[in-house]
Amino acid sequence: MQTAVRSSLPETELASRANFTPHARVVREERSASAVGLPLSIRGLRKSFGDNEVLRGIDLHIPAGQFVAIVGKSGCGKSTLLRLIAGLDKIDAGSISFGQEIQPEDIRVMFQEPRLLPWARVLANVEVGLGRDRASGDAHARAEKALIEVGLADKRDQWPSVLSGGQKQRVALGRALVSRPRVLAFDEPLGALDALTRISMQRLLERVWRDQGFTAILVTHDVSEAVALADRVLVIEEGRIAHDVSVNAGRPRQRGSVELAGLEGSILSHLLSADDRT
Amino acid sequence: MSLIDSIPLPRSVRLPRVDGLIQWIVPLAIIAIWQVASVTGFVPTRVLPAPSDVVLAGWKLLLSGELVRNIWVSFWRASIGFLIGGSIGFAFGLANGLSQLSAKLTDTTLQMVRNVPHLALIPLVILWFGIDESAKLFLVALGVFFPIYLNTLHGIRTVDPQLIEMGRIYGMTDGELFRRVIFPGALPSIFVGIRFALGIMWLTLIVAETIAASSGLGYMAMQAREFMLIDVVVLSILIYALLGKLADSASRVLERLTLSWHPAFQKR
Numbered sequence: 001m002q003t004a005v006r007s008s009l010p011e012t013e014l015a016s017r018a019n020f021t022p023h024a025r026v027v028r029e030e031r032s033a034s035a036v037g038l039p040l041s042i043r044g045l046r047k048s049f050g051d052n053e054v055l056r057g058i059d060l061h062i063p064a065g066q067f068v069a070i071v072g073k074s075g076c077g078k079s080t081l082l083r084l085i086a087g088l089d090k091i092d093a094g095s096i097s098f099g100q101e102i103q104p105e106d107i108r109v110m111f112q113e114p115r116l117l118p119w120a121r122v123l124a125n126v127e128v129g130l131g132r133d134r135a136s137g138d139a140h141a142r143a144e145k146a147l148i149e150v151g152l153a154d155k156r157d158q159w160p161s162v163l164s165g166g167q168k169q170r171v172a173l174g175r176a177l178v179s180r181p182r183v184l185a186f187d188e189p190l191g192a193l194d195a196l197t198r199i200s201m202q203r204l205l206e207r208v209w210r211d212q213g214f215t216a217i218l219v220t221h222d223v224s225e226a227v228a229l230a231d232r233v234l235v236i237e238e239g240r241i242a243h244d245v246s247v248n249a250g251r252p253r254q255r256g257s258v259e260l261a262g263l264e265g266s267i268l269s270h271l272l273s274a275d276d277r278t
Numbered sequence: 279m280s281l282i283d284s285i286p287l288p289r290s291v292r293l294p295r296v297d298g299l300i301q302w303i304v305p306l307a308i309i310a311i312w313q314v315a316s317v318t319g320f321v322p323t324r325v326l327p328a329p330s331d332v333v334l335a336g337w338k339l340l341l342s343g344e345l346v347r348n349i350w351v352s353f354w355r356a357s358i359g360f361l362i363g364g365s366i367g368f369a370f371g372l373a374n375g376l377s378q379l380s381a382k383l384t385d386t387t388l389q390m391v392r393n394v395p396h397l398a399l400i401p402l403v404i405l406w407f408g409i410d411e412s413a414k415l416f417l418v419a420l421g422v423f424f425p426i427y428l429n430t431l432h433g434i435r436t437v438d439p440q441l442i443e444m445g446r447i448y449g450m451t452d453g454e455l456f457r458r459v460i461f462p463g464a465l466p467s468i469f470v471g472i473r474f475a476l477g478i479m480w481l482t483l484i485v486a487e488t489i490a491a492s493s494g495l496g497y498m499a500m501q502a503r504e505f506m507l508i509d510v511v512v513l514s515i516l517i518y519a520l521l522g523k524l525a526d527s528a529s530r531v532l533e534r535l536t537l538s539w540h541p542a543f544q545k546r
Binding site: 086088104105108109111113115117118119120121128129131132159160161162175 | 440441443444445447448449450458459462463465537538539540541544
């Protein structure tokens with residue numbers, strides 16, 4: 001019944017209802033057999049672009065399955081850190097290890113732009129995320145399951161150009177999820193969305209993270225988004241981790257609760273005081 | 279367009295018929311006015327024969343088989359020349375778009391050659407090939423080469439680098455990246471090149487056939503001029519117009535088929 005009603009619901013409502021849909025359970029069971037999130041150890045990580053030293057020695061351990069948010073002013077190196085973790089740029093010095101041998105499909109990135117292929121239909125775009133398994137026989141079925149997870153099963157045969165911004169980002173999320181990644185890196189994935197779509201996407205992210213148990217690393221400039229989603233918020237200043245704040249509020253989180261608002265305030269004051277010093 | 283769209287008609291009646299007819303109103307009106315002007319003697323038939331005379335001339339040539347033969351010869355020259363020049367241009371466009379080395383090696387040379395008007399080579403081409411088929415094919419191929427080369431190159435160079443990065447992240451091999459990202463991304467630009475090239479194709483062929491040929495539409499027109507058969511001259515010109523329109527329509531159909539993802543080609 002729930003699934004039949006879904007397509008007629010507005011986007012905001014959809015994601016919150018999706019918490020109760022039965023397929024979420026199925027996914028979790030399937031996943032539990034194989035490994036889930038990967039732990040992440042970063043030691044003495046440095047990166048420069050020309051004379052500009054962007055990261056000046058990052059030491060960080062992220063336990064398996066943790067949801068970490070990285071905040072900081074623009075140009076502080078947070079996106080660079082994410083790109084290094086995702087293997088998109090070369091490391092100058094230091095190391096990033098996942099504790100074991102990893103496959104390319106184990107780590108996925110989601111960007112601020114959806115980066116969908118405009119000439120491929122929604123389902124084919126999700127199939128791209130399968131990596132080397134694209135050619136396998138169950139590619140369609142797996143892509144369709146990922147589309148159901150992000151609540152866009154009815155859009156499978158559409159061109160990306162007819163989707164709204166939020167829907168495109170959900171397709172991009174489906175593409176990132178379809179290979180069952182063990183680390184998912186988000187580079188301001190909600191930055192370009194309007195406020196309501198944003199909140200519904202945050203709920204969707206939280207739900208898939210809880211269902212699948214991957215290690216999530218979210219780069220954002222929105223502190224309230226960071227405290228709403230993450231177990232732990234890292235504040236980066238001038239290429240170093242300046243603050244490491246745990247968020248212990250229970251889930252699902254109540255947006256705008258006093259506890260979260262207090263945390264948000266203190267992180268913001270860290271960020272702003274750094275501003276005054278410079 | 280918007281006026282027609284706003285009229286609430288049943289879907290089946292709406293777009294195809296009305297749209298199909300609208301584009302022919304202006305050409306038909308011109309022909310009607312022309313006929314009237316000729317019949318009333320406003321335009322002397324020495325200057326421009328009446329459309330009915332042109333049709334009559336066409337009918338006679340059709341019966342003698344001369345018209346079909348000449349159209350076929352011209353059409354064949356155009357297609358073969360287009361295929362040869364187009365494929366070479368496409369190949370160079372791909373190579374130079376994908377490989378820095380190839381671009382460094384050949385792009386400057388090609389850009390220099392591009393600035394020579396290809397029709398300026400006619401005297402040289404006649405000396406090389408005489409007036410047989412290869413001369414015409416060479417000129418058409420040369421004319422078609424550059425728009426296709428330039429637009430293929432441009433299309434490949436301007437494929438969204440974010441999409442290419444995405445493809446790499448998702449583990450696409452070079453072949454896959456080309457097939458799924460680069461080529462489809464370059465396709466709209468390649469079509470622009472093809473449509474430019476089709477125009478140049480006819481232009482080159484007309485000039486080449488007018489100057490040096492022993493068959494084809496241009497030859498037919500030149501022969502008719504010798505004998506003051508102005509109706510045949512006008513007929514040839516009209517057939518060129520029709521063939522040009524035909525080639526353009528064919529490329530539009532192809533565009534519509536392959537670019538159906540593109541917002542500009544999506545009809546509600």
